[in-house]
Amino acid sequence: MAGSTLASPSAEPVSGPAQTSAATSPGRETWKRFRRHKLAMASSLVLATLILGVVIGPWLWPVAINEIDFSAQLQTPSWSHPFGTDDLGQDLLARMIYGGRISLAVGLAAMFVATFFGIVIGAIAGMSRGYVDNFLMWVTDLFLSLPQLPLLLLVIYFFREQLKAMFGVEGGVFVLIVVVIGGLKWMPVARLVRAQFMSLREKEFVEAAKAHGATKLRQMVHHILPNAIGPVIVAATIEVSSAIIAESTLSFLGLGFPPDIPTWGRLLFDAKDHLDSAPHWALFPGAAIFLTVLSINFIGDGLRDALDPRRVI
Amino acid sequence: MGAYLLRRLLIALPSLLGISLILFTVLAMAPGDPFSEMATNPNVPPEVREALRASFGLNDPIMVRYLRWLSNMVQGDWGFSFASRINVDRLILQRVPTTLFVVGSSQILALCIALPVGIYAATRPYSIFDQVANTLAFVGFSLPTFFTGLLLILIFSVWLDWFPFVYRSDLAATGWRWYWEMFRQAIMPITVLGLFQAASYTRYVRSAVLDVIRLDYVTTARAKGLGEKTVTLRHITRNALIPVVTLVALQMPAVFGGAIVTEQIFRIPGIGSLLIDAILANDTPVIMAVTFVFACLVVLFNLIADILYGWLDPRISFS
Numbered sequence: 001m002a003g004s005t006l007a008s009p010s011a012e013p014v015s016g017p018a019q020t021s022a023a024t025s026p027g028r029e030t031w032k033r034f035r036r037h038k039l040a041m042a043s044s045l046v047l048a049t050l051i052l053g054v055v056i057g058p059w060l061w062p063v064a065i066n067e068i069d070f071s072a073q074l075q076t077p078s079w080s081h082p083f084g085t086d087d088l089g090q091d092l093l094a095r096m097i098y099g100g101r102i103s104l105a106v107g108l109a110a111m112f113v114a115t116f117f118g119i120v121i122g123a124i125a126g127m128s129r130g131y132v133d134n135f136l137m138w139v140t141d142l143f144l145s146l147p148q149l150p151l152l153l154l155v156i157y158f159f160r161e162q163l164k165a166m167f168g169v170e171g172g173v174f175v176l177i178v179v180v181i182g183g184l185k186w187m188p189v190a191r192l193v194r195a196q197f198m199s200l201r202e203k204e205f206v207e208a209a210k211a212h213g214a215t216k217l218r219q220m221v222h223h224i225l226p227n228a229i230g231p232v233i234v235a236a237t238i239e240v241s242s243a244i245i246a247e248s249t250l251s252f253l254g255l256g257f258p259p260d261i262p263t264w265g266r267l268l269f270d271a272k273d274h275l276d277s278a279p280h281w282a283l284f285p286g287a288a289i290f291l292t293v294l295s296i297n298f299i300g301d302g303l304r305d306a307l308d309p310r311r312v313i
Numbered sequence: 314m315g316a317y318l319l320r321r322l323l324i325a326l327p328s329l330l331g332i333s334l335i336l337f338t339v340l341a342m343a344p345g346d347p348f349s350e351m352a353t354n355p356n357v358p359p360e361v362r363e364a365l366r367a368s369f370g371l372n373d374p375i376m377v378r379y380l381r382w383l384s385n386m387v388q389g390d391w392g393f394s395f396a397s398r399i400n401v402d403r404l405i406l407q408r409v410p411t412t413l414f415v416v417g418s419s420q421i422l423a424l425c426i427a428l429p430v431g432i433y434a435a436t437r438p439y440s441i442f443d444q445v446a447n448t449l450a451f452v453g454f455s456l457p458t459f460f461t462g463l464l465l466i467l468i469f470s471v472w473l474d475w476f477p478f479v480y481r482s483d484l485a486a487t488g489w490r491w492y493w494e495m496f497r498q499a500i501m502p503i504t505v506l507g508l509f510q511a512a513s514y515t516r517y518v519r520s521a522v523l524d525v526i527r528l529d530y531v532t533t534a535r536a537k538g539l540g541e542k543t544v545t546l547r548h549i550t551r552n553a554l555i556p557v558v559t560l561v562a563l564q565m566p567a568v569f570g571g572a573i574v575t576e577q578i579f580r581i582p583g584i585g586s587l588l589i590d591a592i593l594a595n596d597t598p599v600i601m602a603v604t605f606v607f608a609c610l611v612v613l614f615n616l617i618a619d620i621l622y623g624w625l626d627p628r629i630s631f632s
Contacts, residue, residue, distance in 0.1 A: 039448070142331050144563065145615060147607035149570030150588055154339055154600065157592050245457050249570075252459045253577055253589060265459075272463055272578070276471045283467075286460035294455035301451070 033306035040302020043295035050292055057097035076280055084280045095262040102263045103244055106177055110243035113182025115236045118189025123220055126197025144187050155180050157255050173257050181246045189235050196228035230307035237300035241293040248289050264289050325612050332608040340601055341375045392598030401602045412583030415502050416572050422507030423514055431518025453512025458571045462505045462578035476501055480581040502579045506571050517560045521553040555626045562618030565611045
């Protein structure tokens with residue numbers, strides 16, 4: 001951390017014994033602030049339940065996702081099928097558990113891709129002056145005005161077959177969707193990181209590091225980035241939910257995962273032609289997407305309050 | 314002002330060129346073309362297929378094809394739709410008005426909800442109204458448009474049978490009946506898109522108003538005895554709207570993305586559903602043209618936002 005050498009003699013009284021009892025570590029302070037956001041706490045519980053459900057679900061509900069049973073078509077929820085069945089008599093609970101794993105994994109993986117690109121591009125733009133910065137920001141603005149959904153649809157529809165051949169059906173589409181969604185969502189993070197870097201690089205502590213002989217890379221990674229990370233975490237949280245929505249949208253338009261991989265969006269796509277006879281088929285996956293996205297957004301809001309030290313709650 | 318507009322247009326041009334180059338490269342790298350189906354058709358000999366490909370110039374290098382596309386497009390020749398057998402520009406002109414009508418109405422609806430709610434919530438921060446509005450806004454933008462669309466169809470078309478769930482551009486009725494039928498079929502898609510946008514705009518408006526509400530000039534306005542209504546509407550709102558304009562413009566790609574989904578759910582014959590059909594049919598000229606139109610619309614709205622910005626904020630000079 002900051003080290004034990006005081007900046008000036010006048011700083012002495014602040015670190016006296018009276019202060020140490022009240023002082024808490026940044027992590028604990030953040031947690032204390034986060035706990036005060038009731039909706040964020042409730043959302044963490046909901047999200048934890050959902051994640052636990054899709055992770056251990058297959059052991060608690062060991063029903064095959066592709067077991068076709070024509071005697072049980074379009075059944076409403078019952079004890080043998082808690083979420084009902086689809087038009088082929090396949091159990092919807094099992095399909096939702098399986099699909100939830102994929103939807104959540106896509107969201108997380110795409111968030112990591114987007115945040116990584118965002119941090120790298122934003123950091124380079126924020127540290128360099130002149131034409132590098134100008135060029136990178138031009139590229140960022142260009143990507144921001146790209147028609148995202150059409151482009152997503154195009155790339156995924158056209159390159160699906162090639163990647164399927166390379167990574168297998170499930171893996172290929174997964175890699176493609178994650179890379180494309182991540183590649184089209186890094187811009188907000190990049191702008192945020194750039195703005196943070198621009199203001200932090202002029203601060204005294206960076207100058208001090210420079211005077212100690214820290215290289216440019218070390219200044220960026222060790223000194224500036226940790227101080228800029230708060231808003232980035234918040235943005236990354238929101239990226240998860242927007243990636244989940246993007247994946248569901250693609251699958252809902254029939255251009256995402258193939259039919260044998262029932263992600264939540266794909267379930268909705270299959271269900272939309274049977275709304276009159278089997279509304280439960282659409283309601284369960286729709287509610288699952290909604291709950292996941294809502295709780296992630298609330299958690300992001302709680303983190304925003306908790307990670308901003310200037311904010312008085 | 315005129316010089317500024319010209320310069321702003323000149324800045325927008327390289328962006329449009331960049332966007333079109335990216336789109337064209339993606340399309341050109343994609344496997345499969347409109348003639349791939351002929352490969353499985355035994356009635357078309359391979360030589361004919363090759364001759365057709367050559368006549369459409371599909372065997373040339375990407376840059377050559379891009380430049381040819383660009384020069385044709387600038388001259389008004391947008392290509393020929395392989396699937397619909399008419400010129401692409403006519404096909405798009407048929408579809409654009411419907412999309413603009415739905416998107417435009419939904420934006421108006423969104424602003425009609427977001428402005429009053431956001432301003433009222435910000436003038437009473439942390440009150441019950443503010444908390445309820447804030448929570449509802451969160452719920453609103455966490456509800457994906459495809460799910461709200463299905464929910465509305467389920468409630469209002471299947472259960473209540475109030476509105477039709479298929480949008481028709483060739484209504485048989487005339488006169489007042491036509492307007493009534495139009496209203497009935499357009500209300501659900503407009504509501505879906507409008508509510509979704511209203512949710513995010515409400516949060517923008519609220520935080521923008523909160524930013525200016527504590528500034529000194531507002532206190533001055535109150536101190537000289539102006540009524541609370543005048544202070545809120547003339548002093549606070551006008552200044553708070555400035556950042557909102559930018560944020561609304563930045564939302565445009567998302568708005569048109571949402572339009573694609575809504576058009577698909579309610580089977581609205583707009584450019585969004587045209588794009589999906591074209592992708593499924595491998596109809597390259599149409600895909601290129603539609604995505605480019607989307608990009609142009611986004612750039613155009615950013616331009617409008619910049620101009621509005623200057624109009625709302627006299628501190629910004631155009632020189």
